Amino acid sequence: MEILGASLRICVDDIEAAIPFYERLAGGRAHRSERAGVQVAAVGSFLLMSGPEAELELLRKVAATIAVKDVDEAHQILTDLGAHVVAGPVSTPAGHTLLAVHPDGTVFEYVDHRV
Numbered sequence: 001m002e003i004l005g006a007s008l009r010i011c012v013d014d015i016e017a018a019i020p021f022y023e024r025l026a027g028g029r030a031h032r033s034e035r036a037g038v039q040v041a042a043v044g045s046f047l048l049m050s051g052p053e054a055e056l057e058l059l060r061k062v063a064a065t066i067a068v069k070d071v072d073e074a075h076q077i078l079t080d081l082g083a084h085v086v087a088g089p090v091s092t093p094a095g096h097t098l099l100a101v102h103p104d105g106t107v108f109e110y111v112d113h114r115v
Contacts, residue, residue: 002070003067007064012050025043027044062099
């Protein structure tokens with residue numbers, strides 16, 4: 001499995017107030033989206049999230065988002081290594097995603113971008 005990078009997940013109360021700080025820090029523009037009532041802004045290696053507390057409570061359990069070349073391949077390797085895939089793989093507007101619990105209990109999201 002080829003890991004292309006990772007994003008740090010940050011839950012914020014006010015995404016509009018947080019974005020300018022992270023844009024200046026990362027030296028780039030935010031790429032925004034929304035899913036399940038949660039506003040998301042990807043800025044460099046940061047993934048800012050803001051929304052209903054019930055949704056954020058679940059999102060806080062995910063340690064990081066890991067970009068991979070192919071989520072289907074990641075699914076097979078993770079399963080072979082003893083990880084438990086709890087959601088996915090599912091299609092998104094940008095590619096595919098899955099959530100996996102590693103044998104040590106850490107939860108990660110794996111994504112690919114096949115646009």
